[in-house]
Amino acid sequence: MCAASSGGFTLETRNLVFLHYKEKQAIETTQRLNDQIRISPVRVIDQDGEQLGVIPTAEALRLAMEANLDLVEVASDAKPPVCRIMDYGKLKYERKKKTSKNTKQHQVQLKEIRMRPKIGKHDIEFKLKSARKFLEQKDKVKFNIMFRGRENAHHELGRTILGEIQEQLSEIAKVEQAATMASGRNMIMVLAPRS
Helix, strand or coil: CCCCEECCEEHHHHHHHHHHHHHCCCCCCCCCEHHHCCCCCEEEECCCCCEEEEECHHHHHHHHHHCCCEEEEEECCCCCCEEEEECHHHHHHHHHHHHHHHHCCCCCCEEEEEECCCCCHHHHHHHHHHHHHHHHCCCEEEEEEECCHHHHHCHHHHHHHHHHHHHHCCCCEEEEEEEEEECCCEEEEEEEECC
């Protein structure tokens, strides 16, 4: 052990602080932490929020390293500066999460559900379950009934199916586009979530 001292830090303390800081180097710092704190002494608050009093910076760094945490300057204008022993990475993560949570907005998407006119009752119920989930997530749902061959002569089957779907989802959805024939072979209806 080397007891050589420079600026209030022992050589051993400086090496430990440097290694600890190297591990945290990926974190962007807007506050001074660990070996960036040059002023001594500092007022220290531990990880439980209790004041430890005014102690030399080297001692505060040693306490932070023993707890496997960082020494973060929280009030640089105070006399002496106030430092807190905390997990700085966790603090940055929580701040980032809080700001991103406030800026997130749902991008409305148009989900398509395809069917045929000869669809079974159970299959309709399954499609309704999917549509209900999309509408609850504030997305629009486009129902597309595809007619092929002789089915083209029975558009009333498609209108009946879409009417039943509209009735089933009326409490959570409103009709944005009524059932209409598009491109000769497809019958389309669009439902939007109720505000």
